[in-house]
Amino acid sequence: MQTEKIVNHIVSWLNNYATNAKVNGFVVGISGGIDSAVTSTLCAKTGLDVLCVEMPIHQAESHVSRGQEHIQFLKETYPNVRATIANLTPVFEAFKKEVLMEGKQDIVDMVLANTRARLRMTTLYYYAGLEKLLVAGTGNKVEDFGVGFYTKYGDGGVDLSPIADLMKSEVYALGEYLNVAKSIMKAAPSDGLFGDTRSDEDQIGASYPELEWAMMMNDAGKQETDFEGRNQEVFKIFKRFNNANKHKMNPIPICEIPNKFK
Template identity: 55%
Template sequence: MQTQKITDKIVNWLKGYAENAGAKGYVIGISGGVDSGVVSTLCAMTGLKLLAIEMPIRQKEDQINRAQEHIRFLETKFPNVQGMTVNLNEPFEALYSTFEVDEAHFPDQKLAFANTRARLRMLTLYYYGQINGLLVCGTGNKVEDFGIGFYTKYGDGGVDVSPIADLYKTEVYELARSLDLPESIKNAIPTDGLWDAERTDEQQIGATYPELEKIQKEWGTKTEADYSGRDLEVFRIFSKMNRAAQHKIQPIPVCDIPEEWRS
């Protein structure tokens, strides 16, 4: 992978987009993961203002430590970066106590609260983005955004730009190494950080990113009959999640009204 060309392309694209939009720069959520680590660094490299915000909600200590370490890395290396922490525990707990909590009757409640965390962070990023004249920068990669839809609609999927959405997760790790990010970020095990119990992406999905990438690269050219063994298992996982995520992947459907009905 030509990491330097890709890095230059994304940095110039981010800078040009913000300048054309009349924005001062970007705001981004820092999770302690490789995606936010890479994207925040690319934003910082534009020379435009970058507001890097850690937003803990019932967060695990290792995630907090990685996020804070990365923010220090950015602030030390780039004078245009401002880091901050917005503790969202209290507003989340207020929502938790306000919403109806009845897991016996609503089995999807834990997932709904996980998505609520992501949406609360989206709200926070847009607040700080608006008062500072900044665009919200997304951190989703190609597998998450266009393969299995592994993100929260109007949560971490609610962004103004998505600079690494055409890169696979393994390619994001390559960029992390080429950008010489902190070791903790380069080696971070993928997790969405939305659950009280530690749950890695692989545990939730049932497949690794390299396994999913293999299927996505062959998607549309091969069918279930072309696979066997573990590849067949991953194909079925990918296929099921891709079907379920079409409401995220496709544009919002609009009910078209015939023109002749308007008169």
């Protein structure tokens, strides 16, 4: 992997896209995780205006501290970086008071987790519209096109995706090259949507290296019967998420009206 060339390519791509779109730069939601750290650093390297936004909603303290550490690093390294905090906890609590909270608790919890992501998307687009910026997505390839591990119209609602053609392991390689804080590099990946420290692996049942392997096997046309033991279990997990989340990865279906009806 030619890390430096990939970094330069993405930075050039971001610059060209922003120039053609006639915008001032980018807005990035900072979570304290590796994906948002790498994405925001790549945006910062363009020299264009970059607004980093923290959006805590009952956030775990470890996520908050890592996010603040990263923002401080960016501001000290890149003069084009600014930051702001939008505390969305009161907004989230107000929303909960206005909607029905009936149903199985695990389903309610998941729906509310997705609501957090959608509140954050709305916040990012508020700042994007206010300051003529593009919302830079932070999804990687295995999340966006493998298991669909993101919220539709939440963290999946973006203007452009700088790292969506990179596997998680490749994002870590870029993080190392870009001097992302060790606390972020070592932290277990987490979507931070439940207000606790549960990791992505806790939710999915497989690690990112395992999911990357399963994604490559799937692309190669393999079937679950081709594997045994843990490999078969991981492949099943990948296929389950991949099939269930096709609605996120495929274009929105359109009901096409026959010409004879028009």
